[in-house]
Amino acid sequence: MHRSRRLIIGGLIILAALAYIIYGGMREAIVYFVTPSELRATEATANDKFLRMGGMVVNGSLQKDVKNLTYRFELTDGTASFPVFFRGVPPDLFTEGKGAVVEGRIGADGVFQATTIMAKHAEEYSPHADGKDGYPKSFVPGKESAQQ
Amino acid sequence: MTATLGQTSIVLAFLFAIWGVVSPILAYRGHSERYFAFTRIAILAQFVLVTLAAAALIYGLVTTDFSIRYVAFNTTRATPIYYRVTGLWGALEGSLLLWEWILIIFSGLVAWIYWDRQRETIPWVLMVFSIVSAFFLGVIAFISNPFETISPVPLDGRGLNPLLEDANMMTHPPLLYTGFVGLMVPYAFAIAALIRGKLDEAWIVATRRWTIIAWLFLTLGNLVGAWWSYHVLGWGGYWAWDPVENAAFMPWLPATAFLHSVQVQERRRMLKVWNLSLIIIAFSLTIFGTFLTRSGILSSIHAFSSGPVGGVFLVFLAVVLLGSFGLLAFRAELLKGQPEVDSMVSRESAFLLNNIVLVSALFTIFLGTIFPLLSEAIAGTQVSVGAPYFNSVTVPLFLLLVFLMGVGPMIAWRRASWDNLKRNFLWPSAGALIFAIALFFWKVRDFLPLLGFTLLAFVVLTIFYDTGLALRARRRIAGEGVFRGLVTLARRNQRRYGGLVVHLGVVLIVLGIAGSMAYSVEREATMSLKEHLNIGRYLVQFEGLKGSQQPTHFRVEGSFRVFHRGEEWGVLSPALKFFPNQQSPVGRAVHQSTIGEDLYLILSGFSELDKNQATLKVLVRPLVVWIWVGGFVIVLGTLLAILPLGKTPREEA
Numbered sequence: 001m002h003r004s005r006r007l008i009i010g011g012l013i014i015l016a017a018l019a020y021i022i023y024g025g026m027r028e029a030i031v032y033f034v035t036p037s038e039l040r041a042t043e044a045t046a047n048d049k050f051l052r053m054g055g056m057v058v059n060g061s062l063q064k065d066v067k068n069l070t071y072r073f074e075l076t077d078g079t080a081s082f083p084v085f086f087r088g089v090p091p092d093l094f095t096e097g098k099g100a101v102v103e104g105r106i107g108a109d110g111v112f113q114a115t116t117i118m119a120k121h122a123e124e125y126s127p128h129a130d131g132k133d134g135y136p137k138s139f140v141p142g143k144e145s146a147q148q
Numbered sequence: 149m150t151a152t153l154g155q156t157s158i159v160l161a162f163l164f165a166i167w168g169v170v171s172p173i174l175a176y177r178g179h180s181e182r183y184f185a186f187t188r189i190a191i192l193a194q195f196v197l198v199t200l201a202a203a204a205l206i207y208g209l210v211t212t213d214f215s216i217r218y219v220a221f222n223t224t225r226a227t228p229i230y231y232r233v234t235g236l237w238g239a240l241e242g243s244l245l246l247w248e249w250i251l252i253i254f255s256g257l258v259a260w261i262y263w264d265r266q267r268e269t270i271p272w273v274l275m276v277f278s279i280v281s282a283f284f285l286g287v288i289a290f291i292s293n294p295f296e297t298i299s300p301v302p303l304d305g306r307g308l309n310p311l312l313e314d315a316n317m318m319t320h321p322p323l324l325y326t327g328f329v330g331l332m333v334p335y336a337f338a339i340a341a342l343i344r345g346k347l348d349e350a351w352i353v354a355t356r357r358w359t360i361i362a363w364l365f366l367t368l369g370n371l372v373g374a375w376w377s378y379h380v381l382g383w384g385g386y387w388a389w390d391p392v393e394n395a396a397f398m399p400w401l402p403a404t405a406f407l408h409s410v411q412v413q414e415r416r417r418m419l420k421v422w423n424l425s426l427i428i429i430a431f432s433l434t435i436f437g438t439f440l441t442r443s444g445i446l447s448s449i450h451a452f453s454s455g456p457v458g459g460v461f462l463v464f465l466a467v468v469l470l471g472s473f474g475l476l477a478f479r480a481e482l483l484k485g486q487p488e489v490d491s492m493v494s495r496e497s498a499f500l501l502n503n504i505v506l507v508s509a510l511f512t513i514f515l516g517t518i519f520p521l522l523s524e525a526i527a528g529t530q531v532s533v534g535a536p537y538f539n540s541v542t543v544p545l546f547l548l549l550v551f552l553m554g555v556g557p558m559i560a561w562r563r564a565s566w567d568n569l570k571r572n573f574l575w576p577s578a579g580a581l582i583f584a585i586a587l588f589f590w591k592v593r594d595f596l597p598l599l600g601f602t603l604l605a606f607v608v609l610t611i612f613y614d615t616g617l618a619l620r621a622r623r624r625i626a627g628e629g630v631f632r633g634l635v636t637l638a639r640r641n642q643r644r645y646g647g648l649v650v651h652l653g654v655v656l657i658v659l660g661i662a663g664s665m666a667y668s669v670e671r672e673a674t675m676s677l678k679e680h681l682n683i684g685r686y687l688v689q690f691e692g693l694k695g696s697q698q699p700t701h702f703r704v705e706g707s708f709r710v711f712h713r714g715e716e717w718g719v720l721s722p723a724l725k726f727f728p729n730q731q732s733p734v735g736r737a738v739h740q741s742t743i744g745e746d747l748y749l750i751l752s753g754f755s756e757l758d759k760n761q762a763t764l765k766v767l768v769r770p771l772v773v774w775i776w777v778g779g780f781v782i783v784l785g786t787l788l789a790i791l792p793l794g795k796t797p798r799e800e801a
Binding site: 033089 | 504508511512515516519529530531532533534535536537538540541544545672673674752753755761763765
């Protein structure tokens with residue numbers, strides 16, 4: 001009796017400690033997926049949450065400053081759009097009219113402050129239709145083009 | 149031709165596997181004892197047939213036989229020969245075949261080594277192997293078939309995912325699979341012991357070396373994966389808590405716990421149920437890992453419908469869990485009446501605590517990995533759980549584990565006396581404290597890194613101090629010097645000293661992780677020609693871009709001159725590789741390692757118009773190199789523990 005009570009108490013303490021660190025960890029690190037229209041609807045309550053928003057980069061909305069690595073653009077899901085600010089280097093596929101996923105929080109100015117941009121791939125390793133699409137246009141593949 | 153040969157071999161092997169499952173049951177039900185012998189024949193037949201099938205697929209890959217769909221999707225005519233061979237595990241179907249092949253090689257080895265030694269047990273062990281083998285062969289033959297043909301035959305193949313074209317990628321999956329499959333050996337012996345109701349320590353003793361070897365491969369598989377991530381993926385990190393990584397890492401935790409807790413059972417006959425449960429869980433997690441990585445359920449829950457493989461693995465996982473734990477419950481009577489822990493301050497209780505921490509870590513990682521699935525299934529909310537969760541949850545647990553690593557090997561069994569504690573821990577603790585104070589004055593003042601480094605110092609000091617005392621005794625008894633003494637000690641007690649060397653390796657790995665987690669710096673900038681950026685003690689200057697056509701891809705390379713404290717180090721050239729069949733370029737990061745820190749350069753973009761601008765990401769990651777050194781030390785320690793190095797009078801923990 002004495003032994004089993006000790007076991008139960010020990011087990012409970014361990015479980016409580018574990019629950020505590022899991023809860024603390026989850027609260028910090030859970031990322032909610034939203035669409036721009038969902039975010040528009042819940043903007044007021046979404047202020048302190050870490051979010052992941054997916055949508056399409058609105059044509060004509062992208063203002064980039066390559067020197068300072070800042071990007072401003074709007075993401076849309078067709079019904080609503082949301083302004084995003086990002087500092088850093090976006091992935092190569094990131095461009096206007098293409099899908100993108102951003103991660104971050106809504107800033108005090110009501111702009112989504114992205115810490116990460118992920119370009120959306122339809123299928124990660126599918127071959128491209130013409131097979132050459134991934135090449136950088138200025139370096140013509142197949143020809144010697146070494147230069148400084 | 150090749151496809152037909154492979155396909156036929158697989159189907160035949162499948163039939164032999166079924167036979168291997170049925171025959172011991174027939175023998176048990178009163179048919180002839182000869183049926184037991186069939187289990188071995190069934191395993192050997194599967195070994196020959198699966199080897200034939202694997203050879204057929206490799207032959208197809210090497211000769212670029214594009215009539216086989218798998219070959220067409222994973223090689224091209226331009227693929228170098230060794231990447232054609234590694235195409236065997238470049239995609240789902242082939243990697244299942246590789247898994248099955250390793251599985252059947254292990255089964256064959258077990259059948260060969262133990263048949264005469266353990267006549268009673270081995271048929272049941274082989275039956276367990278055949279059950280798992282039958283499952284994999286069934287999946288390969290009927291669901292995810294690498295020998296499926298296509299027509300018309302394409303002129304050229306599609307090629308391997310370019311990220312896999314790397315020497316480490318040749319070793320990472322086979323290492324990991326060997327680790328996974330290796331865990332099957334203790335699992336199969338445990339199940340056989342449960343079936344026969346012989347629940348003494350025999351199954352643990354018989355599989356001791358196998359467990360250590362499996363653990364080594366599991367460790368190496370994860371480390372090589374981290375190395376690949378760091379050297380090839382080019383994002384500057386080695387571990388992202390990606391679900392795929394978690395899937396590979398999770399079995400390591402119960403396997404490590406098992407390795408320690410079986411010592412308690414060998415020594416004190418305790419924890420029988422616990423040990424059986426641990427090995428069942430470890431093996432189940434290898435199946436679960438395959439389910440996670442191969443079902444596509446992770447990247448998106450909606451991908452579940454993309455293939456039936458995931459569902460089949462889930463069903464098999466349920467069968468394994470229910471079957472194994474059902475058997476355990478059935479034998480519960482035989483497992484009663486074990487000795488109890490005498491004192492909280494003892495080696496048993498240190499090992500028990502180590503097990504609780506490892507299983508807790510497993511639980512938290514498991515929860516974080518499947519939480520997005522649960523959330524979407526139950527609440528309908530799409531969420532993801534990021535690396536910060538895993539870091540914040542596992543760091544305290546792993547720090548506790550490091551502390552136990554210092555205590556466990558030195559504390560006395562049963563009940564540690566005050567004298568024992570004072571003798572083993574007084575000086576190491578004092579040393580660690582002095583170390584902590586020194587660190588504090590050397591401006592390491594954040595709590596977690598300071599605690600981490602101090603605990604690491606404590607572990608190293610306990611090991612050195614204990615070995616030092618033993619060496620002094622050797623000198624007194626036999627007049628041996630330090631080197632002779634070490635050799636004698638290691639040979640007299642290989643398992644203990646091998647284990648301590650492994651612990652030192654783990655210390656180095658934790659050192660690397662702690663240093664790079666706590667003190668990494670990164671900067672990102674777009675630079676024009678001859679511009680530079682400063683980071684830490686480094687200055688990085690942009691020298692220009694260069695494009696070149698490679699056999700399989702087009703490569704754009706940036707040249708950056710690096711100065712360290714004003715002294716020139718040379719030019720580093722990170723690159724972007726453009727593959728004809730891929731949408732986005734693949735980065736080729738470069739780094740310069742020193743024992744103190746790594747300088748890591750990633751070319752993130754360049755201006756296509758004038759070729760005079762490049763965007764560069766620079767990271768300074770302290771102590772990373774020790775992670776790889778630690779892996780090497782672990783290999784040495786494991787070899788010391790298991791190799792028969794001459795006289796081993798009494799093996800003791």
